[in-house]
Amino acid sequence: MANAIVLKNLTKTFGETVAVRDIALAVPDGALYGLIGPNGAGKTTMVRMILSILFPDHGELTVLGRPSAMEAKDRIGYLPEERGLYKKMRVGEFLVYMARLKGLDGQGVHRQVREWLQRVELGDTERKRCEELSKGMQQKVQFVAAVIHRPDLLILDEPFSGLDPVNQRLMRDLVLDEHRRGATILFSTHIMTHAEQLCDHVVMIHRGEKVLDRTMAGIRETFDPHRILFEPLDPDSDITKLRALPGVRSVTPDGPVWDVALDGLANPASVIPLLVTAVTPSRVEIRRPTLEDVFVSIVTGDASTALDDDARLRAALRDGGQEVRR
Amino acid sequence: MKRTLYVAQREFAATVTTKGFVFGILVTPMLIGLLMLLMPRYLTKAPPKIEGQVVIIDPTGAVAGGLSAYLTPERFAERREKTKRDIEDATPDLLRRQAAASPGGEAAIKQSIDTALGDVPRLHLLPLPGTANVETEKAPLKVPVPKQGSGPVPRLAVIVVEPDAVRPAEGSQKFGSYALFVRGKLDDRLVDDLHAGMRDAIVAARLQESGLDPARIRNLTSVPRPGSLTVTAEGERTTNRELNMLLPAAFMILLLMSVLTSGQYLLTTTVEEKSSRVVEVLLSAVSSRELMTGKILGQMAVGLLVLALYAGLGLVALVSFATLGLLDPVLIVFLLIFYVLAFFTFASLTAAVGAAVNEMREAQSLQMPIMLVLMIPWILWLPLSREPNSMLAIVLSFVPPLGNFVMLLRMASQSPPPMWQVWLSIAVGAGGAYAALWFAAKVFRVGLLMYGKPPTFGTLVRWARMS
Numbered sequence: 001m002a003n004a005i006v007l008k009n010l011t012k013t014f015g016e017t018v019a020v021r022d023i024a025l026a027v028p029d030g031a032l033y034g035l036i037g038p039n040g041a042g043k044t045t046m047v048r049m050i051l052s053i054l055f056p057d058h059g060e061l062t063v064l065g066r067p068s069a070m071e072a073k074d075r076i077g078y079l080p081e082e083r084g085l086y087k088k089m090r091v092g093e094f095l096v097y098m099a100r101l102k103g104l105d106g107q108g109v110h111r112q113v114r115e116w117l118q119r120v121e122l123g124d125t126e127r128k129r130c131e132e133l134s135k136g137m138q139q140k141v142q143f144v145a146a147v148i149h150r151p152d153l154l155i156l157d158e159p160f161s162g163l164d165p166v167n168q169r170l171m172r173d174l175v176l177d178e179h180r181r182g183a184t185i186l187f188s189t190h191i192m193t194h195a196e197q198l199c200d201h202v203v204m205i206h207r208g209e210k211v212l213d214r215t216m217a218g219i220r221e222t223f224d225p226h227r228i229l230f231e232p233l234d235p236d237s238d239i240t241k242l243r244a245l246p247g248v249r250s251v252t253p254d255g256p257v258w259d260v261a262l263d264g265l266a267n268p269a270s271v272i273p274l275l276v277t278a279v280t281p282s283r284v285e286i287r288r289p290t291l292e293d294v295f296v297s298i299v300t301g302d303a304s305t306a307l308d309d310d311a312r313l314r315a316a317l318r319d320g321g322q323e324v325r326r
Numbered sequence: 327m328k329r330t331l332y333v334a335q336r337e338f339a340a341t342v343t344t345k346g347f348v349f350g351i352l353v354t355p356m357l358i359g360l361l362m363l364l365m366p367r368y369l370t371k372a373p374p375k376i377e378g379q380v381v382i383i384d385p386t387g388a389v390a391g392g393l394s395a396y397l398t399p400e401r402f403a404e405r406r407e408k409t410k411r412d413i414e415d416a417t418p419d420l421l422r423r424q425a426a427a428s429p430g431g432e433a434a435i436k437q438s439i440d441t442a443l444g445d446v447p448r449l450h451l452l453p454l455p456g457t458a459n460v461e462t463e464k465a466p467l468k469v470p471v472p473k474q475g476s477g478p479v480p481r482l483a484v485i486v487v488e489p490d491a492v493r494p495a496e497g498s499q500k501f502g503s504y505a506l507f508v509r510g511k512l513d514d515r516l517v518d519d520l521h522a523g524m525r526d527a528i529v530a531a532r533l534q535e536s537g538l539d540p541a542r543i544r545n546l547t548s549v550p551r552p553g554s555l556t557v558t559a560e561g562e563r564t565t566n567r568e569l570n571m572l573l574p575a576a577f578m579i580l581l582l583m584s585v586l587t588s589g590q591y592l593l594t595t596t597v598e599e600k601s602s603r604v605v606e607v608l609l610s611a612v613s614s615r616e617l618m619t620g621k622i623l624g625q626m627a628v629g630l631l632v633l634a635l636y637a638g639l640g641l642v643a644l645v646s647f648a649t650l651g652l653l654d655p656v657l658i659v660f661l662l663i664f665y666v667l668a669f670f671t672f673a674s675l676t677a678a679v680g681a682a683v684n685e686m687r688e689a690q691s692l693q694m695p696i697m698l699v700l701m702i703p704w705i706l707w708l709p710l711s712r713e714p715n716s717m718l719a720i721v722l723s724f725v726p727p728l729g730n731f732v733m734l735l736r737m738a739s740q741s742p743p744p745m746w747q748v749w750l751s752i753a754v755g756a757g758g759a760y761a762a763l764w765f766a767a768k769v770f771r772v773g774l775l776m777y778g779k780p781p782t783f784g785t786l787v788r789w790a791r792m793s
Contacts, residue, residue: 053609053775070613078610082775084603086340100332101611145607 002065004029004153004184005050010059012045019045021208022059027186032179034199035188036291042208043188044081047157050186051078064153074103077151077183081158083142085130091117091141092126095148102149116144120170136167143171147178154178156187160194172198192291204295211298223289223297228260228268230275231283241278247271259287329612333620338627341591351632376447376516378482381463385456385489388534389504392527393485394451397519402446447516450479460486467509483508483520492531501532574711574735578703584669585700588629589676592621593689596680605774614771618681619763622673629669657738663752664730670759671727672696678766681773682786692786703731714739723751726758 005027012020020042027033035043048054050061052069064072086094095113104112117123120140125133133141139162147154159175160168175198179185189195195202202219204212214222230242235256242251242258247266252259262271268286276284341347380397384390395401454463466481488502489495495502504524508517533540599605608617679692706728710719714736722732723743733751736743769786 048775051610052613053606053771073611076610078607080603080606080610082603082606084605084607086599086604087602088344089340097332097336098607098611101329101608142607146610 002029003027003062004031004064005186006062007046007050008060010046010049010056010061012042012049012054012056018208020049020056020205023205023208023210025203025210025213027184029184030179030182031184032175032198032200033184033186034195034202035186035205036190036192036195036202036295037188037205038190041190041205043190043205044157045208046205047078047080047155047186047188050155051076072153074149075152077102077146077149077154079143079146079154079156079159081161081188083139085138085141087129087131089130090126091122091128091130091133094130095141095145098145099148102151104149112148113144116148120144120174136163139163140167140171143174147174150181150183152183154183154185154187156185158189159187160189160191192295196291202291204291204298206295206299212294219291219294220289223294226262226264226266226268227287228262228272228275229283229285229287230258230260230279230281231256232258233280233282237279242275245271245274245278247274257283330616330620330623333608333612333617334624334627337595337621337624340595341625341628342631347591375445376482376513377449378480379450379452380483380485380520381452381454381481382485382487383454383456383458383460383463384487386487386492386531387455388492388531389487389524389527390451390453392530393523394453396523396526397449397451399446399448402519406446447513447519449482456489460484464507467507471509481509482512482516485520485524487528491528492535504528574703574707574731574738578707578731582700584626584629584632585672585676587632588625588669589673591628592625592673592676593680593693594686595621595625596677597683597686597689600681600774601684609771609774614774615763615767618674618677618767618770621677622670622763625673626666626669657734660737660748661734664734664755667752667755667759668727668730671730671755671762672700674759674762674766678769678773678786681766681770683773692782699727702728706732707735710735711739715741715743720747723747724754726755727762729758730755 003026005025007023007025010020010023011018023046035046037043045054049056050063050069052063061067063069064075066072069076089097092110092113095116096109099109099113114123114126117126120143122133122137122140125137125141130138130141139159143156143159146156154175156175159171163171175185175187187195187198196216199216201215202212203210212219230251239251239253239258242248242260247263248271249261249263251261260271260275262268272284275281342351382390382393463484467484469480471480484507486505486507488504490498490500490502491504492501494500506517506520506524508520530540533543599608605617612620675696676693679689679696683689683692706722710716710722710732713719719732719736720743723729723736725732729751733743733748733755737748773786
């Protein structure tokens with residue numbers, strides 16, 4: 001299968017800072033790739049290079065089979081992280097303008113704009129000025145501007161930031177619709193759960209370098225934590241009963257839930273029946289690796305990191321609050 | 327190209343539909359229109375008829391007669407007729423022919439001249455001997471003029487001729503003169519007429535006294551002044567070089583105005599695009615050069631609209647002057663060429679400044695150098711128009727963006743430069759405009775995505791090298 005994006009040894013520096021170092025990447029046609037990493041990791045710089053808004057110092061890239069995105073601009077949709085609208089322009093006019101810049105022409109443009117506005121539940125805003133919209137509404141208008149010309153490649157930089165849960169879900173459905181239509185999608189985020197919910201493949205960037213490039217299934221397999229979440233029906237149950245079982249390395253209570261760590265070779269399928277016989281559970285669940293876990297384990301190594309550092313990193317990845325500095 | 331035009335179209339629409347623009351643009355032409363409406367009414371109003379008494383105290387006894395003859399209604403009419411003929415003679419042929427061709431045109435011109443000249447004044451001259459008391463005679467000047475048609479004729483002026491006005495006093499070579507006392511609010515033209523009449527009468531009296539013939543003297547001393555004809559390879563024409571020299575001035579004003587207005591809009595919209603973060607969305611659809619070129623074209627259209635409304639009147643005037651043969655039409659074509667080149671150069675740099683800063687007030691320090699360059703033509707105008715082919719002028723013709731202006735100035739001068747220099751200057755100017763566009767596009771691309779502390783000019787150059 002052909003690749004929508006191919007990067008080879010891409011490097012970009014700003015003065016002293018190396019924003020992107022020697023990155024190689026291939027995104028196949030029709031894939032849904034997540035580009036993840038904390039703030040300042042180099043995601044936006046990478047995306048801007050893919051779009052020929054910035055140019056790399058070294059390395060080569062191919063976008064939709066062309067050596068530069070300039071030559072395929074009409075087939076690419078882009079929702080930048082730093083996004084805005086012309087405040088005084090009317091929503092409908094803005095979308096028509098963007099569609100025309102993207103090579104959409106003729107009578108159909110206005111109709112398409114109206115259809116899209118209906119789809120993102122903004123049907124009544126066509127005549128409104130952009131500044132009259134709420135931030136979330138503006139973001140939906142920007143998304144429409146990125147996809148109105150039915151691009152083959154859709155690049156979304158932090159598409160969910162600033163949206164309430166309802167609109168996050170709407171946005172996710174729209175992205176999946178585009179994916180089903182056949183568009184290749186690369187979306188960057190620093191919030192790992194978004195990537196987990198959406199992507200089938202994840203690329204992780206940390207301090208300008210690629211630290212992971214795997215399918216979600218592969219990640220789950222490799223980074224299986226060998227843990228079982230066990231919630232006893234009676235909160236006062238004896239925890240030592242579980243600790244004594246074969247294949248169990250340790251059991252740590254975490255509120256009402258006990259975190260059961262298994263021995264390296266133990267098979268959850270054979271341990272779970274033993275657990276439920278020993279203590280009656282209200283819930284038993286194999287713990288899935290989260291991208292957050294994966295990321296932390298990759299960047300921190302194992303024992304070398306102090307615990308509070310680890311916690312800080314996790315916090316940063318969960319809510320994107322602060323930049324990660326270690 | 328299509329994208330560039332879309333950008334230009336949006337830029338144009340976004341600028342001209344703002345309230346500030348509409349208001350600012352409409353108010354001034356409306357004021358001008360109002361003036362135009364009122365002025366003719368005021369001008370065609372006939373001046374009030376003048377009737378009154380002029381006293382002349384003439385101890386020589388030789389002047390009053392001459393003045394009396396000068397001030398008769400017939401002589402007034404004769405003189406005004408002559409002025410009319412002079413005005414008509416000065417009117418360019420083409421204008422006269424056009425006026426004649428339009429229905430009632432000739433009559434209209436005649437009538438407007440008649441109206442401007444007004445009714446002939448009716449003056450009653452009262453000669454008094456030298457023994458008359460000046461103060462007593464001056465007193466009626468202070469009495470207010472009675473309403474028309476009632477009471478006695480008002481006294482308008484008192485002229486006191488000095489005793490030695492016609493014949494110098496014993497043992498002296500110097501002639502005396504006269505004193506003129508007039509009432510307040512007297513028509514200036516009447517005062518002029520009185521002076522002219524006195525001069526005429528005194529000179530005639532002196533000539534008579536010396537035994538010379540006034541008519542013969544007049545004949546001997548008058549030489550009619552012809553208009554000069556410019557001889558060129560194409561033939562002779564009455565092109566007016568003074569008017570041609572107005573073209574560089576028109577150019578500078580045109581450029582200054584459009585850089586100040588359109589440049590300001592360009593700066594504002596660029597800063598707005600940057601601060602509202604809409605720019606990265608745009609850059610995913612168009613290249614930075616397309617975006618910038620589109621914006622400049624859009625603002626040039628705005629500039630042309632402004633010019634069409636304001637100086638457009640002036641431009642129409644220029645063109646009509648050309649059709650009247652007063653200006654060289656070829657020069658106007660070159661003016662437009664040089665204007666577009668200069669505008670592109672300055673607009674590019676302005677756009678670069680807009681892309682580099684985060685807010686309008688940061689732009690001011692970066693704009694300073696651009697403004698200074700824009701001012702140089704004003705300083706150079708005089709020295710260069712005096713010596714249009716000096717070494718300085720020739721060298722400056724090939725320094726963009728000044729060359730655009732300098733070359734036009736030289737072309738409008740008495741000794742135009744050879745055509746190869748003109749074309750070379752245009753080529754260099756176009757190169758300069760392209761270089762400015764190139765530099766600006768680089769700064770534009772880097773600057774648009776840079777936020778933070780305002781850059782210096784040195785930073786801009788580094789950005790251009792960087793990208």
